[in-house]
Amino acid sequence: MHRITPYIRAQRWPALAAAALFLLLASCSTPPVPSKERKVYIDRQDARYVLFRDKKPFIIKGAAGFSNFEALHAAGGNTIRTWDTAGLGDVLDRAHASGIAVIAGIPIPLSRSLGFYKDTARVTALYNACHALVNRYKDHPALLMWCLGNEVDFPYRPRFRPFYKTYNRLLEMIHSQDPDHPVTTALINFDRRCIYNIRWKVKGLDLISLNIFGELPNLERDLKNFSWFWNGPFLISEWGINGPWETETTAWGAPIENTSNKKAEQYLQRYTDHMPVDNPRFLGACIFYWGQKQEVTHTWFSLFSENGAASPIVQTMQQIWTGQPPTHKAPPLKYMLLEGKGARDNILLGPGTVNAAEILFDTAVGDSLRVTWEIVPEDWYTRYRGDVNARKPVVLDSLLLSLKGNKTSFRAPAKEGPYRIFATVSDAYGNFVSANTPFYVVAP
CATH class of the missing domain: 3.20.20.80 (Glycosidases)
Structure with a gap:
């Protein structure tokens, strides 16, 4: 609550406080x-x-x-x-x-x-x-x-x-x-x-x-x-x-x-x-x-x-x-590794270098899952503070070199800056799971 001005004499405080509180509650009635x-x-x-x-x-x-x-x-x-x-x-x-x-x-x-x-x-x-x-x-x-x-x-x-x-x-x-x-x-x-x-x-x-x-x-x-x-x-x-x-x-x-x-x-x-x-x-x-x-x-x-x-x-x-569990649970994705590291490891890559990424699962999965990999620039720029971009950055799919199950190899972008690599896993029941890892390309 706001402090009452010190010019009000102390002996008047109880009556004034009661009156102020009454008026406040009256003005804020339900x-x-x-x-x-x-x-x-x-x-x-x-x-x-x-x-x-x-x-x-x-x-x-x-x-x-x-x-x-x-x-x-x-x-x-x-x-x-x-x-x-x-x-x-x-x-x-x-x-x-x-x-x-x-x-x-x-x-x-x-x-x-x-x-x-x-x-x-x-x-x-x-x-x-x-x-x-x-x-x-x-x-x-x-x-x-x-x-x-x-x-x-x-x-x-x-x-x-x-x-x-x-x-x-x-x-x-x-x-x-x-x-x-x-x-x-x-x-x-x-x-x-x-x-x-x-x-x-x-x-x-x-x-x-x-x-x-x-x-x-x-x-x-x-x-x-x-x-x-x-x-x-x-x-x-x-x-x-x-x-x-x-x-x-x-x-x-x-x-x-x-x-x-x-x-x-x-x-x-x-x-x-x-x-x-x-x-x-x-x-x-x-x-x-x-x-x-x-x-x-x-x-x-x-x-x-x-x-x-x-x-x-x-x-x-x-x-x-x-209160009902799903009939078909989504794929049990655990995490992603990029060159054996996670996102919290602050991954730095050289321009044009070849790198490996993989996703891991909590339990064994069959061959029916489909994995899609994408590399995109970090959604970094906004015109005004507090804005969010409404469009996904352009996917740099030409950087992907090979896909094998839950693993991929890719060439790091040539331009210095922040990027992310995404993996999306889809099953036959209309479910998907995803993971991504940010990395930074540092020019020598």
């Missing part, structure tokens, strides 16, 4: 319970918040992404969370056909984009576009809730008033046009500053959503310690293993990525030990990322390969959501 005639609403039953959909309790067993809805349903999931409106109609239709609900993200500029929020014409265009979007899709049977903004940040300073004015206007519009669906926003981690300002300056959010990775083990503690100020319902809108920004790196700063199999173990351990499923405010969670995407590597968060094969993490989520 929103009224919505009408139970709505299609989707959050109710408080005793000490627990419950999300209702079509008058039935609905626990979000979700994923963040835009595709693979049939696989999500087959694994026991029931919700997809998006953060973009591009192709929203198609997403809603495909999700509905697969029995999947949709948390529809409405993207807006970050709060620090003050040039935007001070521009009346651009704000009006945003408002009109959101108004049209909400009215177009508010009656779609797949819609579960709206998410107004993804990681936009909610700052303190008065100069951000144009942002708050626009945000509250959009929020009021969504509620007035679509009273049937709750509205949330997604924060980075458990951010007390943002939660303070949401409670003080934002009127009408039904719940708060959290995008949380490496900080998930601390969430239950944070929720408890901050419950004196905010004790409302929450959704974990993205969760997973540590991101590239919070993991071990090589000497030249390349994040070290675990194998798919090790990541599957980490997902299970993180969910079992740290997901606050017994917290009475918890409405569910969405794993990240239900699809294939480039984020430092094309495998870091991807639960599916480029051709639609499923990683062992999908099998882990099936076990979590249904």
Whole structure:
């Protein structure tokens, strides 16, 4: 809590503190319970918040992404969370056909984009576009809730008033046009500053959503310690293993990525030990990322390969959501070695030198597995700090010299710089596993 100014005399402190606390709690009171005639609403039953959909309790067993809805349903999931409106109609239709609900993200500029929020014409265009979007899709049977903004940040300073004015206007519009669906926003981690300002300056959010990775083990503690100020319902809108920004790196700063199999173990351990499923405010969670995407590597968060094969993490989520183990387990990949070394050995290679790499398995495997090797430049350059490249770097496949089972030989690139070698192992049941090792080419 903020320290009271020393100019207040000590004997007045108890009365002033009590008054301040009363006003604070009054301004941060829990929103009224919505009408139970709505299609989707959050109710408080005793000490627990419950999300209702079509008058039935609905626990979000979700994923963040835009595709693979049939696989999500087959694994026991029931919700997809998006953060973009591009192709929203198609997403809603495909999700509905697969029995999947949709948390529809409405993207807006970050709060620090003050040039935007001070521009009346651009704000009006945003408002009109959101108004049209909400009215177009508010009656779609797949819609579960709206998410107004993804990681936009909610700052303190008065100069951000144009942002708050626009945000509250959009929020009021969504509620007035679509009273049937709750509205949330997604924060980075458990951010007390943002939660303070949401409670003080934002009127009408039904719940708060959290995008949380490496900080998930601390969430239950944070929720408890901050419950004196905010004790409302929450959704974990993205969760997973540590991101590239919070993991071990090589000497030249390349994040070290675990194998798919090790990541599957980490997902299970993180969910079992740290997901606050017994917290009475918890409405569910969405794993990240239900699809294939480039984020430092094309495998870091991807639960599916480029051709639609499923990683062992999908099998882990099936076990979590249904309690049923997979019929065919993914290949038991253990690790990769490059010239007998691992990623943490900071591997340096000479330009044009011939080198050997291999992958090892925990148990014996048959001949039915298919191994694909790739060499790519490190995804090193971003235009703006905090950006991630959306496209996988060009594969340098001409450097591969020979392939034999779980081994390959390759020629190191001639150009100095950071690279990675990837191995992807596919089986006959639609599963894949992967491993990669970063290395650096050093010119003599």
